[in-house]
Amino acid sequence: MIEIKDLHKSYKMGNNSLxxxxxxxxxxxxxxxxxxxxxxxxxxxxLLNILGMLDVLDEGSYTLDGVPIVDLNETxxxxxxxxxxxxxxxxxxxxxxxxxxxxxxxxxxxxxVGRKERxxxxxxxxxxxxxxxxxxxxxxxxSGGQKQxxxxxxxxxxxxxxxMADEPTGALDSKTSYEVMDLIQKINDAGNTIxxxxxxxxxxxxxxxxxxxxxxxxxEDKIVDQVRASQYV
Amino acid sequence: MKFIFSSNTWQEIFGxxxxxxxxxxxxxxxxxxxxxxxxxxxGAAKGLDNGxxxxxxxxxxxxxxxxxxxxxxxxxxxxxxxSLQLKLxxxxxxxxxxPEIQYIAxxxxxxxxxxxxxxxxxxxxxGNAPVYGDFPIYTKIATKKIYDGGxxxxxxxxxxxxxxxxxxxxxQKEIFEEDENPIGEFIRVDNIYFQIxxxxxxxxxxxFESDTDMYIPYxxxxxxxxxxxxxxxxxxxxxxxxxxxxxEKDVKAVLKSIHNVNPEDERAIGAFNLxxxxxxxxxxxxxxxxxxxxxxxxxxxxxxxxxxxxxxxxVKERTKELGIRRALGATPKEVRNLIILExxxxxxxxGIMGIVLGALVLxxxxxxxxxxxxxxxxxxxxxxxxxxxxxxxVFLGTLIGLIPAQRAVSIKPIDALREE
Numbered sequence: 001m002i003e004i005k006d007l008h009k010s011y012k013m014g015n016n017s018l019x020x021x022x023x024x025x026x027x028x029x030x031x032x033x034x035x036x037x038x039x040x041x042x043x044x045x046x047l048l049n050i051l052g053m054l055d056v057l058d059e060g061s062y063t064l065d066g067v068p069i070v071d072l073n074e075t076x077x078x079x080x081x082x083x084x085x086x087x088x089x090x091x092x093x094x095x096x097x098x099x100x101x102x103x104x105x106x107x108x109x110x111x112x113v114g115r116k117e118r119x120x121x122x123x124x125x126x127x128x129x130x131x132x133x134x135x136x137x138x139x140x141x142x143s144g145g146q147k148q149x150x151x152x153x154x155x156x157x158x159x160x161x162x163x164m165a166d167e168p169t170g171a172l173d174s175k176t177s178y179e180v181m182d183l184i185q186k187i188n189d190a191g192n193t194i195x196x197x198x199x200x201x202x203x204x205x206x207x208x209x210x211x212x213x214x215x216x217x218x219x220e221d222k223i224v225d226q227v228r229a230s231q232y233v
Numbered sequence: 234m235k236f237i238f239s240s241n242t243w244q245e246i247f248g249x250x251x252x253x254x255x256x257x258x259x260x261x262x263x264x265x266x267x268x269x270x271x272x273x274x275x276g277a278a279k280g281l282d283n284g285x286x287x288x289x290x291x292x293x294x295x296x297x298x299x300x301x302x303x304x305x306x307x308x309x310x311x312x313x314x315x316s317l318q319l320k321l322x323x324x325x326x327x328x329x330x331x332p333e334i335q336y337i338a339x340x341x342x343x344x345x346x347x348x349x350x351x352x353x354x355x356x357x358x359x360g361n362a363p364v365y366g367d368f369p370i371y372t373k374i375a376t377k378k379i380y381d382g383g384x385x386x387x388x389x390x391x392x393x394x395x396x397x398x399x400x401x402x403x404x405q406k407e408i409f410e411e412d413e414n415p416i417g418e419f420i421r422v423d424n425i426y427f428q429i430x431x432x433x434x435x436x437x438x439x440x441f442e443s444d445t446d447m448y449i450p451y452x453x454x455x456x457x458x459x460x461x462x463x464x465x466x467x468x469x470x471x472x473x474x475x476x477x478x479x480x481e482k483d484v485k486a487v488l489k490s491i492h493n494v495n496p497e498d499e500r501a502i503g504a505f506n507l508x509x510x511x512x513x514x515x516x517x518x519x520x521x522x523x524x525x526x527x528x529x530x531x532x533x534x535x536x537x538x539x540x541x542x543x544x545x546x547x548v549k550e551r552t553k554e555l556g557i558r559r560a561l562g563a564t565p566k567e568v569r570n571l572i573i574l575e576x577x578x579x580x581x582x583x584g585i586m587g588i589v590l591g592a593l594v595l596x597x598x599x600x601x602x603x604x605x606x607x608x609x610x611x612x613x614x615x616x617x618x619x620x621x622x623x624x625x626x627v628f629l630g631t632l633i634g635l636i637p638a639q640r641a642v643s644i645k646p647i648d649a650l651r652e653e
Contacts, residue, residue, distance in 0.1 A: 054560065
């Protein structure tokens with residue numbers, strides 16, 4: 001699903017150049033649930049941003065679902081993001097003047113899906129995350145866990161190839177975190193490919209594979225026995 | 234284009250401008266005020282223009298009056314201070330020599346500039362009224378509205394020196410009962426019986442005319458008052474495209490040469506150039522229209538700039554939202570169009586509101602000045618001006634929307650999302 005070869009990325013800070021990613025080789029197969037771990041400054045967020053086409057790579061190659069991701073301009077990146085990727089953010093990033101259902105329907109709007117179908121799909125995915133009865137509520141009327149579940153529904157709504165979650169539980173208490181992870185595991189069980197950036201070991205243990213980043217290189221890449229979050233819920 | 238007509242687009246726009254209602258309202262007021270000022274000013278200027286036009290409607294715009302005075306310079310043996318007298322033959326000479334003249338009507342009058350008014354008697358009822366000796370051509374220069382059943386002096390009246398008269402509406406009231414038809418009736422004017430052929434309606438428009446004026450044929454006047462070939466003054470209309478000021482000079486020069494007056498003598502021939510005065514007034518009205526156009530457009534511009542300003546702030550506030558939209562797959566073009574369309578939408582809505590408000594105010598002014606002497610009529614704006622103003626607003630709205638739209642697009646989604 002994802003193939004990365006010899007990926008380099010550096011940032012210019014005035015006269016200095018900060019080499020963040022120093023040759024990453026990394027493959028993800030369909031249906032995997034991968035945790036990307038590392039301390040802050042290890043490059044894990046930069047890696048996710050590049051995978052999410054929010055940022056561009058300096059060197060190396062990136063293939064997503066057989067499509068080489070090259071010559072990205074903003075328009076092309078937007079189209080790919082819309083078609084291939086679903087994002088889940090630490091701070092939820094819901095649009096605060098839109099209801100839960102409208103938020104979920106937004107990626108469908110940019111796919112050019114008709115209004116009626118958008119509404120139906122939005123309700124379907126809200127139901128999947130257990131928030132159907134909250135469809136008409138604004139984000140400000142929802143708890144943190146509920147907001148993140150709305151965000152997950154939104155990421156699912158576009159039916160992406162890969163879900164990318166950047167610290168999805170970072171703003172949640174541990175009980176809510178496990179609920180969210182339980183949901184993510186169920187989505188993964190249904191066959192979706194998911195990448196999670198986290199620095200919490202217990203969250204990482206709930207994935208099927210852990211990739212450890214340190215100073216811009218992968219220092220460890222192991223398959224783990226998945227801890228089911230449902231036992232904590 | 235499909236983008237503009239999609240209901241989804243409008244839902245997005247309503248969503249984002251409805252988010253901050255107070256700010257939207259204040260923004261709208263900016264442009265509303267601009268277009269309101271434009272409509273109200275331009276309409277008022279047009280009303281004034283119309284009003285002036287109505288005040289002068291009974292007289293040809295490019296006409297003048299010319300009369301003889303006394304010389305102030307000696308010439309060819311004649312001494313200073315010689316009184317001049319215009320003659321009927323001057324008319325043909327003028328017409329032949331000055332191609333700019335369209336109509337020329339010689340007139341005589343009694344009781345207007347001198348002499349006593351004529352005594353009007355019908356049975357026991359009497360009155361006084363000025364008498365004019367006229368040719369039918371006079372009506373080509375100054376319209377005379379004649380009440381139903383009547384007519385003005387015609388060519389046969391002149392040829393046969395008929396004793397017919399057109400009386401004024403006030404004279405009619407004075408010597409006739411309300412239910413009497415004056416047409417065909419006889420009255421005595423300075424002890425000669427005249428048959429009434431018409432009653433003219435008096436149109437106030439400045440000048441020396443009144444609602445008691447009586448018009449009789451020039452030839453009859455000549456016999457009645459023994460004036461020979463004398464003419465008191467000439468009413469001259471130039472062609473529409475002629476330069477009236479030059480025409481006045483030409484007329485004076487010809488008259489001076491006919492009557493042996495020094496060409497340098499400025500006082501021998503008197504003239505009142507209605508065309509020149511009218512040009513000045515219409516020039517004033519045009520200037521006013523132009524001024525209102527400038528002020529209006531400047532105010533609209535200020536309003537549109539304020540919309541751009543507000544949208545710039547709005548884009549800054551919405552950085553994160555726009556970032557989310559971009560992450561979810563909005564292309565830069567979609568984001569840009571969203572902002573521009575917001576700008577255009579706000580501009581047009583406030584523009585339409587301003588037009589409606591301006592129209593109401595104009596309607597109010599019109600109602601308030603309806604029965605007054607103010608030269609103010611029908612303060613309207615041609616629809617093309619209104620559509621033009623709207624067009625300008627759409628254009629300016631798009632143009633000014635480009636700035637915040639470009640700003641919105643220039644922010645990278647990753648930076649926008651990082652912003653807390």
